[in-house]
């Protein structure tokens with residue numbers, strides 16, 4: 639069986655890139671072991687254009703954000719399933735100074751695509767928001783598990799539920815083969831597992847563990863609340879709360895320390911107690927030292943590529959960068975130098 643591209647991993651990255659390559663008429667297969675998924679199947683799926691303690695536009699927001707809603711909506715139509723929720727994020731102010739600063743932003747052209755409203759009064763008796771806050775737009779969340787499962791149906795027999803092992807594949811006449819599949823190109827979309835391949839083990843990955851809860855709380859507004867922690871309404875009374883960030887204890891499962899941290903942060907945002915903890919999950923984000931994705935071709939091994947390193951922001955980065963990667967693979971268009979893995983291989 640001869641194909642153009644073999645992708646390793648059907649997380650967010652492999653799913654989006656596989657779709658784009660198929661759309662262009664190329665033959666693909668994706669190998670995946672869903673039970674080993676480290677990140678996509680745990681993630682909250684938020685896309686948030688204004689982030690961080692200082693609330694600045696997220697890196698490349700004006701390139702990335704116009705792609706997000708059209709991309710996932712297109713795939714909803716394709717699969718006839720619903721997995722995208724376009725929803726405002728409400729961020730309470732901590733002080734009058736912050737309120738004033740945001741009143742200033744309201745006239746700023748650069749913030750217009752992302753600013754829905756600024757309010758100066760508390761929005762609910764259940765919120766800790768005495769100074770009001772800002773409602774963002776062009777935001778929301780992707781139900782990633784439903785998305786990946788819906789896309790499994792789209793890929794059909796092109797998805798092989800099997801572990802890819804390097805020992806099984808060898809290079810013959812410029813193509814990679816295990817005796818059964820023959821492919822022109824190998825593309826690693828394997829999240830943190832790419833660190834374990836001989837091809838990419840030298841790249842500066844910086845995996846980050848995250849813990850996330852589902853809790854019951856009897857206050858369900860039609861917006862996400864976000865300050866120090868996010869709370870995403872899933873259904874009446876049920877909310878996703880996250881996430882923590884740690885660079886150690888990567889192998890440990892759920893910890894009491896993280897549960898306590900998330901519960902305390904939630905209490906500083908929502909005045910109601912947690913009625914019930916419904917779930918507590920952990921995952922490892924495929925982050926990188928310079929916080930930029932890893933796209934590109936291995937300098938020595940023929941036709942071996944990487945599409946990875948999407949860290950804490952896969953949902954917002956992948957629609958745009960899967961397009962860049964697809965054009966690189968099929969049209970030989972250049973990859974922006976700040977995300978090209980050549981930025982590291984030049985020094986190795």
Ligand SMILES: Cc1cc2nc3c(=O)[nH]c(=O)nc-3n(C[C@H](O)[C@H](O)[C@H](O)COP(=O)(O)OP(=O)(O)OC[C@H]3O[C@@H](n4cnc5c(N)ncnc54)[C@H](O)[C@@H]3O)c2cc1C
Nearest residue numbers: 647649650651678681682683684802829848921951952953
């Ligand atoms: C707690 C938590 C919260 C998060 N919240 C958000 C959020 O709100 N918004 C956001 O945008 N991002 C969030 N993220 C980050 C997001 O999950 C990642 O950016 C994204 O999912 C990475 O996708 P990926 O496809 O690169 O990697 P992965 O999801 O890890 O997928 C890689 C796939 O490759 C497969 N694989 C690996 N090796 C092999 C092999 N040898 N053979 C076969 N298959 C293989 C794995 O099984 C897996 O299915 C969060 C992450 C965590 C942990």
